[in-house]
Amino acid sequence: MDLRGIDEAITNFFVVCHGTSTTHVGSLSQNLRAEVKEEQGSIPMGNSGHDTGQWIVLDYFDIVVHIFLEETRSLYLLEELWSDATRIPIDKDFSVTAIENNYE
Numbered sequence: 001m002d003l004r005g006i007d008e009a010i011t012n013f014f015v016v017c018h019g020t021s022t023t024h025v026g027s028l029s030q031n032l033r034a035e036v037k038e039e040q041g042s043i044p045m046g047n048s049g050h051d052t053g054q055w056i057v058l059d060y061f062d063i064v065v066h067i068f069l070e071e072t073r074s075l076y077l078l079e080e081l082w083s084d085a086t087r088i089p090i091d092k093d094f095s096v097t098a099i100e101n102n103y104e
Helices: 022-040 070-076 096-102
Strands: 012-019 045-048 055-059 063-069
Touching: 012 022, 022 045, 022 055, 055 070, 055 096, 063 070
Parallel strands: 012 063
Antiparallel strands: 045 055, 055 063
16 A cells, blocks of 8 residues: 555555464564565564464554454454555565555
């Protein structure tokens, strides 16, 4: 989600996704952290939610990643809360570089 046009936004982009179990959510988080560190040399400035695996947040300053358990995502409806944000479709070839190149 592109939040740059929203004055109240705390970041430029949200990535919102979900897993089907707490193990899956934790695995998505671990893999994302490893790939971003390898590809971009970045580690999150903040992260939370690993203890329960219901909703993990990885804060990369300009990009905040929300990894939900599927049921938790349905409960909080983050996309509706930020409905004035521009949605960016993500496919299997998604990368941070793709955001930087296409949405500057």
